[in-house]
Amino acid sequence: MIGDRVADVLFQKGESPIGQEIQIKGSVFTVVGLFHDEGWGGQFSERIYIPFSTFQRTYNPERSVRLFAVTTQSGFSGKDLEQRILNVLKQRHVVHPDDNQAFWSHNQEENFRSVMNLFKGIKTFVWLVGLGTLIAGIVGVSNIMMIVVKDRTREIGIRKAVGATPGSIISMILQESILITGVAGYFGILAGVGLLYGLNRIMALADADIEYFANPSVNLQVIFSALLVLIISGALAGLIPARRAALIPPVEALRDGV
Secondary structure (H helix, E strand, O other): OEEHHHHHHHOOOOOOOOOOEEEEOOEEEEOOOEEOOOHHHHHHHHOEOOOHHHHHHHHOOOOOOOOOOOOOOOOOOHHHHHHHHHHHHHHHOOOOOOOOOOOOOOOOHHHHHHHHHHHHHHHHHHHHHHHHHHHHHHHHHHHHHHHHHHHOHHHHHHHHHOOOOHHHHHHHHHHHHHHHHHHHHHHHHHHHHHHHHHHHHHHHHHOOOOOOOOOOOOOHHHHHHHHHHHHHHHHHHHHHHHHHHHOOOHHHHHHHHO
16 A cells, blocks of 8 residues: 555656555565555655565564554543553563563653643633634724714604614614624625635645645634624624613703704
8 A cells, every 4th residue: 555645756647556566675566555644744645554464574574573553542541551551561571560671662642732732722822812802892893882872862862752762772773783793704704714715725826735734724613603703792892882872861862962
């Protein structure tokens, strides 16, 4: 089994490697399969896999195993599994239980947890920045609506004088606040999505192979969630100005507009 990057090097473009023979350290092998692996930015696609028994007969006549890798299922501790494996090896090879130099082991669990904690920290920082930006936007829209309410005091007084209920006044201000926030957020989302897809297009045209940064995209669920948050934020931003507008007495509102 060979990776597609290996096939790109060993065979002509468009040529099928299946059934053809390749030579590895003096031994001839027949290609029976082709695979693609995105691991390590696609570097795993540069690998060649042969049966382990074939490897032992061809390159390891003594059939000795010097190194093997073990992975755990989700929910199990790598440290505990490492210790259990070492105990079994010590028993089978008659090694004292306290001898820690007979076998070498390297556990990636701690490194994995450190990397995951780093990403969690970055994610938390991004959330804090996003929440801070959202709060600043809510305050800004709220201030705008306060100014709008003040400028439309006479209009609000006339509406209330002809029978408008406080609920209708609140609904009017909230709708305007949600409209402002929703339209601005919608264009912001469009700009962000356009930037990502534009960057993806530029990378494709430049044939750039950047590790850990391929095919940037946005999940539709995230977009709809962002729009929902914007609507809720718009409602919160207009709540205080709407209540203030609903509490304005009609007489004072008309007098203020004179």
